[in-house]
Amino acid sequence: QKEVEQDPGPLSVPEGAIVSLNCTYSNSAFQYFMWYRQYSRKGPELLMYTYSSGNKEDGRFTAQVDKSSKYISLFIRDSQPSDSATYLCAMSRGSNDYKLSFGAGTTVTVRA
């Protein structure tokens, strides 16, 4: 079983819809949680960074972490065609163990 599980999709939504992405994980030691966006043939770019449980909002993006359920989510409101990309969740144990474990990524297409 993988340490981080992520549904690969693909996910196709109409423009303006809310996109909901999630990951589950098995290691309770994870404390730092990230979401990366990767456009085709490009490197991953950091989208959201959160520590421990709770919510974080940045513009149209909201990241949620529920450590008790070992579950993290990313919501994209008012989705745009430019949001079409692969979204990767990542997590690490802490500042003394900085290696990231990644999910497989979910491919999202926003239809105009």
Added chain:
Amino acid sequence: NAGVTQTPKFQVLKTGQSMTLQCAQDMNHNSMYWYRQDPGMGLRLIYYSASEGTTDKGEVPNGYNVSRLNKREFSLRLESAAPSQTSVYFCASSEGVGRGRTEAFFGQGTRLTVV
């Protein structure tokens, strides 16, 4: 500010050939990483360097070697390429141990095909 720069961007090798992938970062980060990305597998850590002068194996190190040349540069070497090493390779860097932030910043990738 270029961030993380990888060379080359594309490469085709024959089975058994060797090559070195180069990576440099200009963010004064302590830690650097090499990942490979394959369809359906996500990003898998090959090797990492916590700080200048140290290197450690990641999840999939077989068939690879690394060198942390200085604080800026971290290279990945394939001594005898195999078709199973066909992949997209990403270099990344992060502030490192004790800095309180663990997110990594990635280069644009090297697409390697071994025939």
